[in-house]
Amino acid sequence: MTTTKKHILILLAIGAVLFFLGNSFIAITDPVESNYTLTAAEMFASGDYISPRIYGNYWYDKPVFFYWELIAAFKVFGVNEFAARFFPALAGVAGLFMVYGFARRVYDAKTGLFSALILGTSFEYWLISKTVITDLSLFLFFNAVLVFFYLAYTSQHKNYYYLCYLFAGLAVLTKGPVGILLPGFIITVFILWCRDFAEIKHMRWLGGMAIFLLVGGGWYYIMYQLHGQIFLDTFLGIHNVLRATVSEHPKFNVWYYYTVIFFLGFFPWCFSLPMVIRKYWKKRQWPVLDQTTVFLLLWAFLVNGFYQCMATKYTTYTLPALMPTAILAARLLYAQERLVKRLVAFSICFYLALTFLVAVPLCNSSYSGRNIAVALQGHVQTGDMVINYGDYKASVVFYGHKTVYNLVHANELEKVRPKAMSWSSKNVMPFISFEELPDNKNLYIIVDKNKRSDFDKSFKTDEWKVVKMLPEATIYYRPAQGSD
Known part of the structure; x- marks a missing residue:
């Protein structure tokens, strides 16, 4: 050779x-x-x-x-x-x-x-x-x-x-x-x-x-x-x-x-x-x-x-x-x-x-949303809304093939939405405010581990059911108003 x-x-x-x-x-x-x-x-x-x-x-x-x-x-x-x-x-x-x-x-x-x-x-x-x-x-x-x-x-x-x-x-x-x-x-x-x-x-x-x-x-x-x-x-x-x-x-x-x-x-x-x-x-x-x-x-x-x-x-x-x-x-x-x-x-x-x-x-555990996407499978149906509160993970969208909205307060929307010649231009994911959350849809919300206390303060927790608790996030579910 x-x-x-x-x-x-x-x-x-x-x-x-x-x-x-x-x-x-x-x-x-x-x-x-x-x-x-x-x-x-x-x-x-x-x-x-x-x-x-x-x-x-x-x-x-x-x-x-x-x-x-x-x-x-x-x-x-x-x-x-x-x-x-x-x-x-x-x-x-x-x-x-x-x-x-x-x-x-x-x-x-x-x-x-x-x-x-x-x-x-x-x-x-x-x-x-x-x-x-x-x-x-x-x-x-x-x-x-x-x-x-x-x-x-x-x-x-x-x-x-x-x-x-x-x-x-x-x-x-x-x-x-x-x-x-x-x-x-x-x-x-x-x-x-x-x-x-x-x-x-x-x-x-x-x-x-x-x-x-x-x-x-x-x-x-x-x-x-x-x-x-x-x-x-x-x-x-x-x-x-x-x-x-x-x-x-x-x-x-x-x-x-x-x-x-x-x-x-x-x-x-x-x-x-x-x-x-x-x-x-x-x-x-x-x-x-x-x-x-x-x-x-x-x-x-x-x-x-x-x-x-x-x-x-x-x-x-x-x-x-x-x-x-x-x-x-x-x-x-x-x-x-x-x-x-x-x-x-x-x-x-x-x-x-x-x-x-x-x-x-x-x-697999700390730097990806794959486990979150897997946890949502079998739960989210057509017409349901998936929302993220905290650190937004595009990998959840990649693995889950679902639209995921980023949740912020209404007074923060203008600050985070894309603007010319600003680093906010990278925020191209869909946003939704707390005030815009619909009552007529089943909601699944992914709460980042660092936002759990804020979630408890912002929502009536008795309206939300825990779907899955993961080390990096907790997934909650709220049924549409009037549904069983």
Whole structure:
């Protein structure tokens, strides 16, 4: 067996075990995963694969590509947890081969294998590969732009530049303008550092931009034609400009946020690097800072620096920086083969234990509304109304296939309803006030565990019958007025 075939089999086996195993048993969680799965499920059911929709309303939160992935998986595997997690897991495996191929090309096969092993067993990469969000798809397309740029830049095969534009288009179709702006910024800084301005004329601008506009711009054009200015105002205004300028979670808007995320996300390899650096420090022999190393360093630091400057911070934003970081770590650990093997073996065992002993029970009980939806089955009939009081779980709608109204007081309705250039724009679920609750319908109300005392104060509890008590919520029933 050749070295390449051996490496491929190793990465396939590790990718399958780490990213696919257990996915069927992990419930869809709130609030993020359920929004994606519910949107894709509604698009799938409606047959409209262009306009994302949730709760029956058009939904301009993210571009369409990840929804297409989910719909494709639903078509093949059915609407279930394994299908929802299929493409993130597949992207996780694909990412291993991308870093392997790139590091092998710019260095050697051993560096390629170590880079892929380090990346695949990094905590953040493993976690996102099992999570129903856009970030692993973006990781692939975003980093592919930079991979093919560098391959084109360092070789005579300038047609690689066309692949840069293709993947930039897919990145924009997955996440928005950042899919071309940030890779473009990194490339610009690298060209400035090299002072190789002559390379600009070889970048296949005319054909490349045609590819980018066709792949990345076609859906945006169709959406604008269908929905007009509201699409641009919501998608670009709220989900891009507002995120960059107004923090959605102000407590996380601190200067050290992504430093902490790096050490958490790069576990367990973050602990091995100081030992290696200390060894180099003692010998006063540092790795040569060649052109490739500079490119990888710019790639890693500029991704983190860019998002640190944004007002809204999420743990997953800097995921693309893990690829160059893994390659740099592989170079530092090149002679530490025993250490690498031990950490990989430890990580595989650790993540399997984490999957079945932590993720499966915790997601099923505390972070998903699946148990609530199951408890409602057999009770809710056509014409009955289901209401939520407290923490709203879109997963209840996904699993239960019922409309769930969010209950608030009448004087709070204006504050929580969607408004332009406000974070309330994300509140697209149906609302109902206490004062609007109908007497002529059977009512089922899901009372969040933190709202039970408020429920007792707001309602005559003798009118309500307990249907099911769960750790995360209690379900109550009130029959229509005049019924038995």
